[in-house]
Amino acid sequence: MRSFYYAFSGIVSAFRSEVNMRIQVAAAILALAAGIYFRIAAAEWTMIVLCICSVIAMELINTAIEKICNHVTAEQHLVIKQIKDIAAAAVLVTALGSVVVAVIIFLPKLILLF
Numbered sequence: 001m002r003s004f005y006y007a008f009s010g011i012v013s014a015f016r017s018e019v020n021m022r023i024q025v026a027a028a029i030l031a032l033a034a035g036i037y038f039r040i041a042a043a044e045w046t047m048i049v050l051c052i053c054s055v056i057a058m059e060l061i062n063t064a065i066e067k068i069c070n071h072v073t074a075e076q077h078l079v080i081k082q083i084k085d086i087a088a089a090a091v092l093v094t095a096l097g098s099v100v101v102a103v104i105i106f107l108p109k110l111i112l113l114f
């Protein structure tokens with residue numbers, strides 16, 4: 001039970017301290033609301049949930065990497081910058097892939113709506 005507490009505490013800490021985490025959670029809520037509104041199929045729900053979990057997990061990993069890098073040195077350092085940029089790129093790739101999935105699922109439904 002203690003492990004769950006620590007993990008939940010990490011999620012709350014990242015949500016409170018990271019603007020990008022709040023943006024990702026807002027996007028997740030929007031995707032979930034769209035899924036409910038359009039009554040998407042089980043397979044579509046599976047993809048949406050996997051995308052949400054992937055993006056949030058990558059954001060958590062990115063946050064952890066940034067914090068450890070900042071702890072190691074507060075000075076500008078080329079390797080630290082590269083590490084942070086690569087971690088941020090991992091979030092970007094996951095988020096862009098999730099946008100593609102959302103477009104594939106929701107665009108046909110939006111077109112039918114209008």
